[in-house]
Amino acid sequence: MVIVDNNILSSLAKIDRLDLLKKLFRNVKTVPAVINEFRDEAIIGYDFVENIEDVKTYSKRNKKWLLVVSLTTEENSQKEELANEEIGISHTDAECLSVALNRDEVLLTDDSRLGTVANQKGIDVYDLETFLLAIAKRGIISKPDEGKKIIEKIEEKDFYTFSEYFKESIYKEIV
Secondary structure, eight states: OEEEOHHHHHHHHHTTOTHHHHHHOSSEEEOHHHHHHTTOTTTTTOHHHHHHHHHEESOTTSSOOEEEOOOOHHHHHHHHHHHHSTTOOOHHHHHHHHHHHHHTOEEEOOOHHHHHHHHHTTOOEEOHHHHHHHHHHTTSSOSHHHHHHHHHHHHHHHOOOOOHHHHHHHHHHOO
16 A cells, blocks of 8 residues: 655654554565665664664564565566656665655655655655655544644654644644
8 A cells, every 4th residue: 555665663662652553555575685874883773763673574474564575576676767867766666766766655754855766666655754644634633732743753753844834733732
């Protein structure tokens, strides 16, 4: 149902709210390259990395829910082509894009270049703000204090800046 990139995973993991992904999307997937980025020595040991490790799985047969999907031969070839094209995306982004394209999945990313390329290729893209608005509209966060706390924590822990317009929009959605 959704392929999630590392920037969204890390934002939600830093505020201990990865559960929001599972509440909005029935099936949450990522690709091996995203998980490999969390194995970088510079971030190993941070709590948010452990939060991701706690929910990731390589098999649908256990209680963990962030499924790391293996690429098919076709997806792997397409990833290489996408990474070598002059479209300005990384190998990790090309892997996410290839899987989203071939499996007709929504792509959840805050990488504006990847989002633009994905949209051009017909993929539905949610960025962090779109994702937060969706959870508000669906009543997943239904208390104004909870919504405000999520926004404030992301700004504090992930150094994210939300516009006042966005904040007003999301607060209006939370009843």
